[in-house]
Amino acid sequence: MIEREKMDARAWEALFNFVFPSDAELSPSEIQEALRAGGVNCKRVKERVLAQVKAAKEQETARAALEVAKARRERISAQVARFLGLGLEKSREELLAVIQAKVSGEQQVVCFNRLEKAATDKDLRSLLEDLAILDAFGEQEEQDERSA
Amino acid sequence: MSNVPELTNEQWAGLADELALRVQHLFIRRGWRKKGSFKSPRGVGVEDVVSEAITLAISGKRKWDREKCPDFGEFLNMVVWSITGHLKDGVSLEDIAELSEDDCSSVGVGGRSGPTEPPEIAISEETKDMLWGVAASDFADDPVSMKVFECIMAGIWRPRDVADLTGLSVEDVNKARKRMKRKADKWFEGRPGL
Numbered sequence: 001m002i003e004r005e006k007m008d009a010r011a012w013e014a015l016f017n018f019v020f021p022s023d024a025e026l027s028p029s030e031i032q033e034a035l036r037a038g039g040v041n042c043k044r045v046k047e048r049v050l051a052q053v054k055a056a057k058e059q060e061t062a063r064a065a066l067e068v069a070k071a072r073r074e075r076i077s078a079q080v081a082r083f084l085g086l087g088l089e090k091s092r093e094e095l096l097a098v099i100q101a102k103v104s105g106e107q108q109v110v111c112f113n114r115l116e117k118a119a120t121d122k123d124l125r126s127l128l129e130d131l132a133i134l135d136a137f138g139e140q141e142e143q144d145e146r147s148a
Numbered sequence: 149m150s151n152v153p154e155l156t157n158e159q160w161a162g163l164a165d166e167l168a169l170r171v172q173h174l175f176i177r178r179g180w181r182k183k184g185s186f187k188s189p190r191g192v193g194v195e196d197v198v199s200e201a202i203t204l205a206i207s208g209k210r211k212w213d214r215e216k217c218p219d220f221g222e223f224l225n226m227v228v229w230s231i232t233g234h235l236k237d238g239v240s241l242e243d244i245a246e247l248s249e250d251d252c253s254s255v256g257v258g259g260r261s262g263p264t265e266p267p268e269i270a271i272s273e274e275t276k277d278m279l280w281g282v283a284a285s286d287f288a289d290d291p292v293s294m295k296v297f298e299c300i301m302a303g304i305w306r307p308r309d310v311a312d313l314t315g316l317s318v319e320d321v322n323k324a325r326k327r328m329k330r331k332a333d334k335w336f337e338g339r340p341g342l
Contacts, residue, residue: 002287002297004280010303012271015279018296018305019328020173023166031165037333038172039185040194042165048199049164050157053149056206060149 075136095127102135151208153220164198167224171197174232179272181336188235200241201227209245229266282331286324292316293324 007015023031032042099111111127118124155163171194175186187193201224204210210227217223234244271279283300287293295314304310307321314321 002284002294002301004284006301007276007280011301012276012279013268014300014303014305015283016177016271016275018300018325019279019282019332020176021325021329022173023169026169028162028165031169034329035165035168035172035194037329038176038194038336040168040172042168045164045168045195045198046161048195049160049202052199052202052206053155053157053160056149 072136095124098131102131102138107134149206151212152205155220163221163224164202166221167198167201167228168194170225171228171232174229174269176275177269177271178232178236179274181339188232190235190238190240192235192241196241197228197231197235200231200244204231204245207245226266229269232269278332278335282328282335286328286331290324292320293327296321296324 021030021034026034035042035045095115096112099108099115103111111131114123114127118127172186175181175188175194180186180188182189182191185193201210204227205212205220205224210230212220212223217226231241231244234247235241239247283293283297287297295316296310299305299310299313304313307318307325310316310321311318
């Protein structure tokens with residue numbers, strides 16, 4: 001006759017492991033059966049976990065996009081600073097050369113017109129800023145094409 | 149997702165099931181049952197613990213050290229072990245994330261390196277009552293179960309080992325195992341808990 005009093009810690013462990021097989025001993029369908037028998041909604045567990053993983057991945061993608069945008073903004077800011085560094089005292093001939101080198105088509109025509117009509121330092125500064133931005137975007141497009 | 153391995157949705161789903169079963173076993177060991185399902189005394193369920201463990205791992209609040217514990221499942225095993233320990237101490241699930249990190253490198257491993265298992269949780273008296281009721285009713289009726297139980301008394305429980313020692317077939321041992329599991333499930337059904 002086996003008596004409960006004779007059960008030591010090792011025997012209790014053995015009995016527990018015998019009655020409740022670990023996931024390592026069970027097939028995926030047996031694991032689900034054991035969970036269902038215990039009142040656990042397997043579908044809901046999976047849905048929650050997959051939703052968490054999806055949300056984390058989306059956050060990561062958004063963070064990466066933010067990093068790219070931040071880097072782009074920093075590049076444009078640096079470009080603007082560089083153009084402004086050329087100085088407003090730059091001669092109109094030099095500015096014409098910059099416009100010819102950096103922009104083309106309709107944008108070039110617009111820049112020439114603006115240079116022609118630029119009467120104040122403010123006008124020139126605004127033109128230089130726009131040239132810097134156009135230049136930065138041009139570089140970005142080239143980079144994108146290369147990476148594509 | 150740099151804190152966790154690259155897994156497919158299917159792998160995540162499989163991991164969720166395995167983890168849920170581990171949590172369920174931890175709850176059974178502690179005798180945690182409430183209103184017909186496995187729940188901590190404060191009402192935290194198996195799903196909640198699994199979900200929290202995944203959140204802690206993804207966020208890096210429980211940092212997975214790939215070198216010390218290459219098996220991510222084993223790492224999560226330690227995280228759920230740790231979470232249930234905090235629940236036992238009365239910490240709410242929301243507050244666990246803010247506790248200092250107790251990751252793979254510090255949970256129950258005593259400074260050893262390499263993959264480890266967390267220490268077993270002591271089986272509650274209530275769960276022992278259930279196990280005894282299940283086993284006693286089984287071996288009282290069946291000579292096969294009696295032989296199985298003699299092995300269990302000696303700490304031997306793996307079906308292959310039990311079969312080798314008793315001369316029974318592994319199939320017969322597994323039948324006894326499944327029968328006891330069904331009785332345990334019925335026992336739980338009949339006792340909705342607190």
